[in-house]
Amino acid sequence: MSSLKPIAIIQTGHTYPQIRQHYGDFDDWIAQGLGQLSPVIRVDAIKEGPLPAPESLAGVVITGSHAMVTEAKPWMKKLAHWLFSTLENAQQLPVLGLCFGHQLLAQVLGGEVADNPLGMQVGTVPLRFTAAGQQDALLGAMAGHPWAQVVHRQSVLTPPPGSTVLASNVHDACQAFRYGERVWGVQFHPEFSADVMRSYLQRLSGEGLMQQQVDTHLQNVRECRDASAILARFAQLTLAQVA
16 A cells, blocks of 8 residues: 555645534545545645645545635645646546636636626535536446535636536536546535535525525435545546556
């Protein structure tokens, strides 16, 4: 195990303190989902310091964030530059962006990210898989049970040129995309459990959602084990890449 290259979890933010106290943080949930197949390193993109050399990694997962891609903060620009260079020079390196990470990847690759005209999407929602999504090496396994946890105000309004849209729904035309064969972005949160999703809904009461909306969404929350399983599947694909 120690001889394997690690998967880097690039952390782009933290969950709310109350949720973190009870359930952990984004990187904890992602590491748990990836499983024990590969070692993991955690990199805080917001802190000063160099990002890891792509050749030292088996794969990359970019977390969600409460920040917005369009804020274009210095740390975001630094991470975007690193991603662009990585995608150009390490084209076989598997990369997975989650929510904010999905949006940042899309922007780096030439897509458009902005506030969704329909507003916030939150809760457990159904997805529609394209034909490509149903056959995709990463997402294909969840096509038969297309439910996922979401919480976001911004979306990928225009997918990157040359990318393949894998999933959509009534709120987002691009809930997931693949670029080439090794780069994926998903707007949903495979790392969220049902308890974490409920905690987000309760936290957003009065801050973007009315209590009636929260109560309605809470009724629909369920575990999304097929969506969660894509993290372990991603870990498997990184092993296949270096085998």
